[in-house]
Amino acid sequence: MEITSLEGGITRIRLQGRLDAMGTDNIGVHFSAAAAMAPCRVVVDLCGVGFIASLGMRLLITSARNAKVKMGVMVLYGATDMVQDVLEQMAIDQIMPVVPSEALALEQARAPD
Amino acid sequence: MNGEQLRLSLANRLDALGPARQAMLAFLAPAALHPQVVFKLELVLEEAFMNLLWHAFRDAAEHTLELTVELLPDEVALSFEDDGIAFDPTHAAEPPIPASLLDAPIGGRGLMLVRRAARSLRHERREGRNRMRVAVARG
Numbered sequence: 001m002e003i004t005s006l007e008g009g010i011t012r013i014r015l016q017g018r019l020d021a022m023g024t025d026n027i028g029v030h031f032s033a034a035a036a037m038a039p040c041r042v043v044v045d046l047c048g049v050g051f052i053a054s055l056g057m058r059l060l061i062t063s064a065r066n067a068k069v070k071m072g073v074m075v076l077y078g079a080t081d082m083v084q085d086v087l088e089q090m091a092i093d094q095i096m097p098v099v100p101s102e103a104l105a106l107e108q109a110r111a112p113d
Numbered sequence: 114m115n116g117e118q119l120r121l122s123l124a125n126r127l128d129a130l131g132p133a134r135q136a137m138l139a140f141l142a143p144a145a146l147h148p149q150v151v152f153k154l155e156l157v158l159e160e161a162f163m164n165l166l167w168h169a170f171r172d173a174a175e176h177t178l179e180l181t182v183e184l185l186p187d188e189v190a191l192s193f194e195d196d197g198i199a200f201d202p203t204h205a206a207e208p209p210i211p212a213s214l215l216d217a218p219i220g221g222r223g224l225m226l227v228r229r230a231a232r233s234l235r236h237e238r239r240e241g242r243n244r245m246r247v248a249v250a251r252g
Binding site: 020021022025051053054055057058061062064065068069082086089090091094095096 | 127130131148149152155156159160163210211213214215216217219220222223225226229
């Protein structure tokens with residue numbers, strides 16, 4: 001996991017590997033802490049994520065909700081086709097922004113609510 | 114319905130999941146399945162196993178889960194057998210689609226993922242044991 005502070009107070013979290021039970025357990029605390037950094041405008045790069053299961057989605061939803069409560073936003077981007085399919089099947093794209101590219105993610109993260 | 118089979122006995126501990134996944138992938142490798150099929154099988158394995166881990170047992174004792182992976186001409190079937198509490202996933206209700214992020218349940222997606230991945234899902238309770246069979250289409 002790579003965490004980068006970008007212009008405009010945006011935090012980019014770049015994930016690698018598997019968001020399965022073990023992978024999510026390994027990154028959970030650090031991911032949650034990074035996503036909670038003020039002002040909670042977070043873009044999450046899923047390009048390097050080859051697998052996601054329910055525990056991975058739970059982590060994303062929990063952090064996105066925390067950001068929302070603090071008037072921030074979390075945007076997911078760059079999901080591979082198979083990860084994107086799962087996100088859509090579970091309607092994750094209906095409750096938080098899921099976009100193809102980093103440029104679009106940054107645009108959404110900068111946009112006022 | 115005879116096909117090649119892999120049978121594994123797994124402890125109801127999280128650290129049993131990784132080796133089970135690796136054994137399943139090694140067993141399936143010669144079949145050169147489409148990556149999307151393998152993805153679905155990994156989802157079924159993970160979600161069914163975690164569901165058993167969290168919900169099947171009321172005591173802290175170690176239990177053994179029997180997993181059978183069956184490679185058939187048109188599908189791959191994962192069968193799970195456990196001595197946990199009776200639970201029929203074919204009759205469990207799905208949570209509604211949430212209207213917003215703040216309304217969305219944090220969890221409860223595991224069984225939905227299994228259903229979405231599966232071509233068929235069967236369950237029977239016999240002699241105090243749950244037997245769940247999840248089949249994923251090969252093509």
